[in-house]
Amino acid sequence: MIITKAHLLNFRNHSASAFEFAPAMNVFLGENGQGKTNILEALSFLCITKSFYASADSIVLQRDKNFFEVEGTIEVETGRESAVRVAYDERIKQKKIFINNGEVEKFSEVIGRFPVVILSPENNSITFGAPAERRKFIDLIISQSNRLYAEEMIEYKRILRQRNRILSESDTRLNERELESWNDMLVTFGARIIFKRTQFLREFSPYLMQMYSQLVSEKEIPKLLYAPSVSLEENIPPDEIEILLRKKLEKRRADELRLRTTIVGPHRDECIFSLNGMLLKNYASQGQHKTFLIALKAAEFFYLKERCEETPVFLLDDVFSELDEERSKKLLTLVETLGQTFITTTSENIFGRSPQWNNERKKFLIRSGSVISSIKAA
Amino acid sequence: MAYTSDSIEKLVEEFAQLPSIGRKTAQRLTMHVLKMPKEEVTDFAKALLDVKEKVKYCSVCFNFTDHDPCALCESQKRNKKIICVVEEPNDVIALEKTHEFKGLYHVLGGALSPLDGIGPEDLKVKELLARLQEDVDEIILALNPNVEGETTTVYLAKLLKPLNIKITRIARGLPIGSDLEFADEATLTRALEGRVAL
Ligand SMILES: Nc1ncnc2c1ncn2[C@@H]1O[C@H](COP(=O)(O)OP(=O)(O)O)[C@@H](O)[C@H]1O
Ligand SMILES: [Mg+2]
Ligand SMILES: [Zn+2]
Numbered sequence: 001m002i003i004t005k006a007h008l009l010n011f012r013n014h015s016a017s018a019f020e021f022a023p024a025m026n027v028f029l030g031e032n033g034q035g036k037t038n039i040l041e042a043l044s045f046l047c048i049t050k051s052f053y054a055s056a057d058s059i060v061l062q063r064d065k066n067f068f069e070v071e072g073t074i075e076v077e078t079g080r081e082s083a084v085r086v087a088y089d090e091r092i093k094q095k096k097i098f099i100n101n102g103e104v105e106k107f108s109e110v111i112g113r114f115p116v117v118i119l120s121p122e123n124n125s126i127t128f129g130a131p132a133e134r135r136k137f138i139d140l141i142i143s144q145s146n147r148l149y150a151e152e153m154i155e156y157k158r159i160l161r162q163r164n165r166i167l168s169e170s171d172t173r174l175n176e177r178e179l180e181s182w183n184d185m186l187v188t189f190g191a192r193i194i195f196k197r198t199q200f201l202r203e204f205s206p207y208l209m210q211m212y213s214q215l216v217s218e219k220e221i222p223k224l225l226y227a228p229s230v231s232l233e234e235n236i237p238p239d240e241i242e243i244l245l246r247k248k249l250e251k252r253r254a255d256e257l258r259l260r261t262t263i264v265g266p267h268r269d270e271c272i273f274s275l276n277g278m279l280l281k282n283y284a285s286q287g288q289h290k291t292f293l294i295a296l297k298a299a300e301f302f303y304l305k306e307r308c309e310e311t312p313v314f315l316l317d318d319v320f321s322e323l324d325e326e327r328s329k330k331l332l333t334l335v336e337t338l339g340q341t342f343i344t345t346t347s348e349n350i351f352g353r354s355p356q357w358n359n360e361r362k363k364f365l366i367r368s369g370s371v372i373s374s375i376k377a378a
Numbered sequence: 379m380a381y382t383s384d385s386i387e388k389l390v391e392e393f394a395q396l397p398s399i400g401r402k403t404a405q406r407l408t409m410h411v412l413k414m415p416k417e418e419v420t421d422f423a424k425a426l427l428d429v430k431e432k433v434k435y436c437s438v439c440f441n442f443t444d445h446d447p448c449a450l451c452e453s454q455k456r457n458k459k460i461i462c463v464v465e466e467p468n469d470v471i472a473l474e475k476t477h478e479f480k481g482l483y484h485v486l487g488g489a490l491s492p493l494d495g496i497g498p499e500d501l502k503v504k505e506l507l508a509r510l511q512e513d514v515d516e517i518i519l520a521l522n523p524n525v526e527g528e529t530t531t532v533y534l535a536k537l538l539k540p541l542n543i544k545i546t547r548i549a550r551g552l553p554i555g556s557d558l559e560f561a562d563e564a565t566l567t568r569a570l571e572g573r574v575a576l
Contacts, residue, residue: 095481155525164493169492177536181530
């Protein structure tokens with residue numbers, strides 16, 4: 001897919017910015033704090049209905065404004081064009097999404113239609129941070145490649161909140177049959193999620209190995225190990241996972257009532273990364289972490305490309321400044337093979353001494369939330 | 379943006395408080411009322427008061443009615459041995475439109491939702507159990523296909539199991555997260571026909 005146009009209105013520091021993008025590479029160049037990352041964030045609204053970073057829509061709303069809009073034209077591989085419009089109104093705290101002027105009823109319907117991969121400094125937490133960061137990473141990939149998963153995740157989170165409310169009030173009132181009913185739901189949806197994550201990590205591993213070997217010359221083997229909250233054997237079907245989850249719930253019942261929160265289920269899963277059998281978290285160097293992350297993201301790209309039958313757009317936010325020269329070169333070589341890419345940077349140097357800008361590769365100078373100029377050969 | 383008339387402003391505000399009516403629509407409705415003949419406005423106002431004063435819950439099925447018990451519960455044409463359990467009165471209307479179901483209804487008045495403070499005792503569950511003292515062949519659970527509706531289905535199935543009555547649920551043909559009341563008739567008919575035993 002290709003994003004051909006975008007228009008930002010009252011979005012972060014962009015009062016009104018319009019872009020016509022190149023099909024291959026789009027570079028946003030500018031000093032820090034000028035609004036480059038904000039553009040990538042706006043593209044994320046077009047593709048997955050929300051921001052990669054901000055937890056709430058109101059955060060990206062320009063100060064002192066009461067609505068924002070992101071509009072874009074996306075051309076998918078079949079050649080069809082979709083006009084996507086995301087409109088948020090602060091007065092009623094409501095976001096609406098329109099595709100070709102038709103209102104989208106469920107946002108989960110959009111996810112996966114316009115696949116997107118982002119690599120940004122925030123992503124360092126995927127290899128360095130808490131398990132939740134890795135769950136978020138794999139959940140967004142599965143959601144984009146499997147619409148049902150996106151819906152089941154939403155429902156699971158709802159079940160979790162409902163069940164946690166029951167546990168939090170369990171000292172004043174506890175209806176056993178009611179708790180049992182929520183247990184059934186937790187177990188049913190939890191098992192589906194664990195099953196799909198297991199399946200996903202099995203499918204995803206070869207992509208990761210492939211990409212990692214492209215990035216490093218030494219023989220290092222990256223591995224992903226799924227550690228769900230119930231221990232699983234290979235190829236175990238959802239109904240058997242349900243039984244395991246139910247047993248674990250019974251076993252941890254007293255703890256849950258004491259802690260007043262749900263401690264059994266896929267929201268407690270971990271995904272362990274390792275390199276040559278050593279835990280990445282404990283043993284890898286900074287450089288290895290960075291390579292691992294790039295390999296993960298490139299693997300995500302090719303996985304989604306195959307699953308969605310649509311080439312994702314790839315967003316790179318300030319990535320090159322953090323890399324040494326060799327990694328930087330390798331990443332750039334990789335980027336050239338990807339499809340449509342959007343890159344923010346404070347310096348043009350990464351593209352060599354005299355970078356060529358043309359119809360395929362465009363450069364946008366960004367200052368104070370505006371496009372100062374866009375450069376391409378006629 | 380205030381009007382030069384307090385009564386107009388007041389009516390706009392009242393309309394705007396109704397669900398799915400924004401301020402613009404409220405203004406349009408108010409202008410319309412201003413142009414209506416006085417008799418029509420009186421009828422309209424009376425209709426509003428009447429629903430408040432005359433409509434009550436049927437003491438059997440807890441649907442809305444003017445007369446207790448309601449016409450459905452009183453009808454000789456309905457099969458009194460099948461009870462279809464729904465969340466809201468609007469769901470009854472949706473199911474009646476299919477002309478597919480000939481039994482009686484039981485309106486729970488919602489679904490289990492701890493986050494909204496709704497537990498089993500806040501729904502007409504006891505009342506449902508009381509109705510099962512009489513001879514009932516089948517209970518159809520037709521709750522909304524969302525997390526709360528599903529959980530309520532699970533809850534009722536557990537509760538009713540020991541009674542040895544046939545319990546079914548409507549088929550899951552409805553899109554997840556949707557509302558029964560907005561499903562089209564064909565979909566609802568299919569959901570009823572394809573009901574499965576619990
Ligand atoms: N909601 C908002 N309203 C107005 N300005 C914002 C908002 N959020 C962020 N900004 C501004 O956006 C700028 C940062 O933009 P960003 O895209 O992160 O910069 P960079 O070019 O370094 O990537 C800052 O000047 C910040 O004040
Ligand atoms: Mg930035
Ligand atoms: Zn009745």
